[in-house]
Amino acid sequence: MAKRNGPLFGAHESIAGGVFNAIERGQRATCDTIQMFNKSNSQWRAKKLETKELDKFFAAIEATGVTVSTSHTSYLINIASPKPDLEEKSWEALKLEMERCNLLKIPNLVMHPGSHTGDGEEKGLTRIAENLNRLFDALTDNRCCLLLECTAGQGSNLGYTFEQIGWLIDRVEAKEQIGCCLDTCHVFAAGYPLSDPKEYKATMKQFDDSIGIDYLKIIHMNDSKKEFGSRRDRHEHIGEGFIGIEAFRNIVNDKRLQEIPMILETPKDEDTLAEDVENLKRLRSLVA
Ligand SMILES: [Zn+2]
Ligand SMILES: [Zn+2]
Numbered sequence: 001m002a003k004r005n006g007p008l009f010g011a012h013e014s015i016a017g018g019v020f021n022a023i024e025r026g027q028r029a030t031c032d033t034i035q036m037f038n039k040s041n042s043q044w045r046a047k048k049l050e051t052k053e054l055d056k057f058f059a060a061i062e063a064t065g066v067t068v069s070t071s072h073t074s075y076l077i078n079i080a081s082p083k084p085d086l087e088e089k090s091w092e093a094l095k096l097e098m099e100r101c102n103l104l105k106i107p108n109l110v111m112h113p114g115s116h117t118g119d120g121e122e123k124g125l126t127r128i129a130e131n132l133n134r135l136f137d138a139l140t141d142n143r144c145c146l147l148l149e150c151t152a153g154q155g156s157n158l159g160y161t162f163e164q165i166g167w168l169i170d171r172v173e174a175k176e177q178i179g180c181c182l183d184t185c186h187v188f189a190a191g192y193p194l195s196d197p198k199e200y201k202a203t204m205k206q207f208d209d210s211i212g213i214d215y216l217k218i219i220h221m222n223d224s225k226k227e228f229g230s231r232r233d234r235h236e237h238i239g240e241g242f243i244g245i246e247a248f249r250n251i252v253n254d255k256r257l258q259e260i261p262m263i264l265e266t267p268k269d270e271d272t273l274a275e276d277v278e279n280l281k282r283l284r285s286l287v288a
Contacts, residue, residue: 006252006287008032009221010069011264011276018053019104023060023068029276033069035110035218035263038100041074044093049103057104069261070108070147070181070218071101079131080114080124080158090114091131098135101144108217110147110181113159113168124158129171136174147181147217152189152233160190160231162210169215180211183220183265184243184251185236191229194247204254219262221248221283237266237275238282249286 010031013022019036026034039046061067077094081087094111101109116124136142148168153160159168165180172178184194192206193199207213223241225234239245251257262283268275 006284007258008067008069008261009263009280009283010034010066010261011266011268011280012036012072014270016270018056019049020053020056020060023057023064023066025273026066027064029273030280031066031276033067033261033263035070035072035265036068036106037074038071038097038104038106038109039074041072042076043074044076044089046096046100049100054103068104068106069263070110071097071104071106073097073109073111075112077111078114078117080116080128082117082119082123082127087127087131091135094131095135095138098139098142098144098146102142106144108145108147108179108181110149110218110220112151112157113148113165115156116158117156121158121164124156125164125167128158129168132168132172132178133174136172136177139177142177145177145179145217147179149181149183149220150187150190151183152186153231154189154233160186162192162207166210166212169211178215179217180215181218181220182207182216183222184247185220185222185224185241186233188224188228188243188247189226189230189232191231193228194250195244196246197250200247200250204256213256216257216260219251219257219260220265221251221262221279222265223248235266238264238279245282245286248283252283252286253288 010033013025022036223236226232
């Protein structure tokens with residue numbers, strides 16, 4: 001295999017038509033690695049993964065060399081919900097997604113920590129921590145690391161400060177099964193600067209102090225359609241938004257991040273995948 005220059009780059013790819021299709025899309029989009037949902041992201045339930053489908057999935061990885069670095073949970077899940085029925089439904093759905101990732105041998109699953117929907121941050125964060133410990137207790141032989149994603153802080157979303165993510169990880173007993181996903185658009189919208197090299201350094205120091213760089217397993221590479229500190233989550237093509245190209249240059253050349261897969265979640269034509277090809281070209285061109 002040719003020597004790789006810089007980190008592994010990829011994009012979130014659709015599983016429409018079957019999980020194995022995400023691998024083929026990743027290859028067409030020139031991904032080294034991909035993120036994918038492990039089931040429909042707008043439904044609670046999922047059809048069982050049959051052996052035939054799993055075999056096709058592993059064969060596609062073997063044939064293309066495209067790996068799956070992470071999955072992403074359904075947007076319905078909210079383990080911070082103050083409504084007991086929704087909280088329980090979310091916990092069950094999260095457990096199912098962890099089990100599916102184990103079947104698919106996907107090493108990470110990214111989740112937004114949750115929303116308190118009105119009863120306050122402290123109560124919401126406490127529910128998340130309790131539900132995470134209950135989750136890891138209930139899973140047997142779990143090999144998938146659950147990654148809490150830094151959020152933009154829209155509405156009552158939790159996890160928009162590094163301190164909140166660090167607080168949650170601190171409270172999880174199964175330390176080897178928990179981690180963090182940094183999304184450039186989210187942290188920029190939440191008020192962490194990334195573009196000026198000095199400010200970037202300070203942001204990463206804050207990350208390390210509050211969470212610990214060792215817990216960082218995946219980076220989502222998204223520019224932002226909204227201004228710095230807007231707390232709005234709208235992804236833009238690399239270099240075309242308010243974050244700008246220099247932030248991405250800082251990240252892809254950060255020596256501490258060379259082993260962290262960097263994944264696009266930017267808008268695209270799902271047929272041609274042309275925007276993924278272009279954004280990946282831009283990211284790779286930044287590697288010094
Ligand atoms: Zn996300
Ligand atoms: Zn993201």
